[in-house]
Structures are given as structure tokens and as C-alpha cells.
Amino acid sequence: MPLQVPLSTRQADIIDRNGKVVLLRGVNWFGIETENHAPHGLWARGYKEMLQQIKSLGYNVIRLPFSVQMLSETSLKGIDYSIGSNRELEGKSPIEVMDEVIQEAGRQGLLILLDSHRLNDQRIPELWYGDGYTEEDWIGSWQQLTERYKNQPNVIGADLKNEPHGAATWGTGDRATDWRLAAEKAGNAILKINPQWLIVVEGIEEGVPGQRAKKHWMGGNLEGVRRAPVRLKVKNQLVYSPHEYGPGVFNQTWFSDPSFPKNLSSIWENSFFYIHRQKIAPLFIGEFGGRNVDNKTVEGRWQNTFVDFIKQHNLSFAYWSLNPNSGDTGGILMDDWLTVQKEKQAMLDRLLPVPDPGLMAGSITLPENKSIKPSPTPSPSPTPSPTPSPTPTPSPTAQGQPQNLKINLNTQSEWSEGFCLGVQIENPTTQAISNWQVQFDMPEAQIFKSWNGKYEAKGKAHTITPEDWGTTIQPKQTIDLGFCAKKTGKNYRPEGWKVISRR
DSSP, X not given: XXXXXXXXXXXXXXXXXXXXXXXXXXXXXXXXXXXXXXXXXXXXXXXXXXXXXXXXXXXXXXXXXXXXXXXXXXXXXXXXXXXXXXXXXXXXXXXXXXXXXXXXXXXXXXXXXEEEEESSSSOOOSSSSBTTBOHHHHHHHHHHHHHHHTTOTTEEEEEOOSOOOTTOBSSSOOTTTBHHHHHHHHHHHHHHHOTTSEEXXXXXXXXXXXXXXXXXXXXXXOGGGGTSOOOOSSTTOEEEEOEEEOTTTOOOGGGGSTTXXXXXXXXXXXXXXXXXXXXXXXXXXXXXXXXXXXXXXXXHHHHHHHHHHHHHHTOEEEESOSOSOOTTTOOSBOTTSXXXXXXXXXXXXXXXXXXXXXXXXXXXXXXXXXXXOOOXXXXXXXXXXXXXXXXXXXXXXXXXXXXXXXXXXXXXXXXTTEEEEEEEEEOOSSSOBOSEEEEEEOTTEEEEEEESEEEEEETTEEEEEEOGGXXXXXXXXXXXXXXXXXXXXXXXXXXXXXXXXXX
16 A cells, blocks of 8 residues: 555554554665755766665655755756756756655655755754854744645655754753754744644754763764653654664774673663653654674674664664765665665665565555645746766767667666666767667566656567657766566566667
8 A cells, every 4th residue: 555644653653644554664865965955976877767766675765864055055066967867957956956856756656854964064063053054044944844845745754953962962951952942943833834744853962961871873862752752732743763873983882892782772772762662752763874784793783783673673764875975884875876785785675675566656645635736936046057077969960870879787676576677778979879769578577667768568579768858868878767577477587688779
């Protein structure tokens, strides 16, 4: 069954509008919060293709970081507009690019959790104000986004502030530092505009009076909820969100304890899991990740133990990160922004459902009589500054031959009943190539989901015709296509690939 939005909470569970328990299984895709003001990786791939890959791997939510600064910026960088669906982003402002990503995620059945990751686009601040921004600026940014996306059904909530730390306290009553009070103020401002959003509140680092543990991760200390829970004016919309990391980020003392990794469950119980066990509220693990996933390194043992813990207790999560360019952790994707880190994804597959063909092609259902209203039209913005890689200019003298196009295949995911395959068409020549099609044979599989092309099947013979925008491939340009298929026999693998002239 599709996800029935909006979401709310019931004791330790997140539930859909019909009361069915929902497990959020997500990834962090960062970049909008940086000086690029756009999701990272769009210099290598189209944004629609990246969203489809996230979906095909089995995830259902994206934690999408942004900065307050980005909301008022007009320039962005790091997008190659010559790549496939990225053409649609040319001339748009940062907030308009975020609109497009969110709307396309919705069409592909992906939920979005907005994450106020930074105030400026340079660093993560200790508190919810500073770096030239006031508390009013921060709350105002949330009001702006809530108003903008209140009728966008796949936007499910607000992660109020990424990783409060340093001077942040909890339950002290000091309005200058008490994160609990700030979270209540911002959360209630959001719920006044949209009472159906989830309000996601992270922990702090230290600063909980009487805390039992000396050290915590930034955002990982939710000990304060015991005596001072967050109070919102709308019931059943609150979710607590710890962050958890391994020694690749910082070598905490518990990683060298003789009882490691058996000591981890008691650490997690004290820091945040008691909230779930006592059914105070649901937990959403907003970040965890690391480079090593083996069972020999300390980081790998920590990460596998935490994955098993999440699975055992049916917790929701967003893995850090999809991006390969996270220095401490790496990502699910390799440096080419296309290939999946197989060992890492295999570990995460323990938390993911077997892909269901019925859920792959968009799986968000609105309440009856609910329509999606368009986002408000922003005021015109100057054309963004060009990316470092300008759009190639077509050759004015000649057209290349379709047979010169190169096909690159990438299995994005595979399970017992089916698989998803990325098909990248590359023009390695110095001439533009038009009027092309792709042919291949696939005797014992049926396509149930595809992207960026029109797929026709006659027996085992299959033909892909590009969308209008992809009919011509410029020199050195690539276009991402792909499909998911259900296996109907042992001879399901596509073969005999070739590019032909369009009939």
C-alpha cells in the first residue's frame, strides 16, 4: 500500500493518516546548505536520475539540508545544465531549484524532511542564532518554508536545527541557550501554519543538568527529555532525533572499552533509546554513517551493531550520506556519483524492504478531496552564475552517427523478484548526435518503472526512445535513462545492447 500522508505520531510510532505504522528509511542528500546552494552531484548527473536511484535502492525519505542564507540567495553553482534533466534548472534561483527537487521527489514517491542545517552557508553553528542571523531570522525561515510547502504533500516536516552543541543547554530555562525552549517556539510557529507537519527535535551535546554520561555526539544528547520534554501546542506531531557516529568521526572513549561493542546498547539507552522504550515519542535517527562496514575495524563493528539495533527496534533513520564527498564518512555513492558502494548498501539493505513494483512508481496518497496547489511563484531572480562546465556548443557543420554513442550500464539494485538498471548514453565524439534509439533483448523480465525515455517491447526485443529534450546529445554529454523490471524467469538479464538510428 502507498504511504498515506500526512503523518503523525502515536506513542513511539510514526503513523500515516489511517493509523498504520510508518518506518522512515532515508538518506541525507546535502549541498543546498553549502555555498553551491544546490544539491551536490548535479555536476555529474541529472537530478531526476539521482532521485530515481534513491527510490530504486529502497529508501522512502530524503533529509534535505538547507541554510537560512540560501533562502535569500540568487546565485548557485555546481550544476551542469547540459546533463539531461538538469536543463530544467537553468535560470532558476536556489529556492526554485529546491522546489524542483522536492516536487520531482513527490512524483517519484519520495518524502522530504527539511533540515535547517546551517544559518550561513559555511558552518554548523552551536546555537539557532549567530553568524549574522537572529532567532527571529531562523524562525522566520521556517515560517517561509512552511507556507511555501504546506500544500506539497510529500514534505512531511521540519528538522528544526542540525546538531545543537557547545553552548546549547536543555531544560535550564535560559532563553539564550535552552534548546528545548527554542524548539518549542519554532515548532509552534510552524504548526500554526501547518498543524500536520512532524516537528523533529535533535538533542544537544552537553549542557543537560544532571546528565549521566560525560560525553555525547553533537545532537545526540537527549537525556534532557527525561525531566524536560518538548511541549508543542499540537499533539502527536513531535519526533526526537539523535545523531550517532563511529570513530571515523571522533574516537570516543567507549570505542576502546574492553566490553565494546556490547557496551553500545547501554550508551544508546541512556542517550536516547529510553524515549522509544518508554513510549514517550518516536525516534528518527537523523544521521549515522561511516566509511568502514566490515566486521574487523572498530568503525565497521560499531556501524553493523547500530544497524542491527535499528532493525531490532524498528526505528526510522536517514543515513549520512548519499554523497560520496562527506570527508569523515564517505557515502552510499562512489566518487563517480553513479556507482553504489556495494558493501555499504548491502549493510543498509538489512533495514530496507524488498522493493515492491507497486510502490516504485510514486507511492504517496493524499487524503480524499485534497489537491496539490502549486508553490507560490517567487519574484523574478537574476540568472544564476554559470557552472564551471558550460553547456557544450553543437557542431554547426555536421551531425555524428548514432552508432558512435556509447552505452554504460549500472545495476542500481537487485532483489529476488526484480532489478533496477541505470542506462547511461554517452557521446564521446566532437559532434552532436541526434535521432537515436537504443535496442536490447530481455526475454524473461517485464518493465514496470522507467525514466527519461519511452520503452516499447515486442516479445524479447525492447526499444528505448529518448524524451524530446534528449533527442540530441551534445559532444561529451551524457544522458541517464533506466528502468526497473520484474523477473519472469531465469533468463532475465538484458543483452545485445546497441544504438541505432531512429526510425
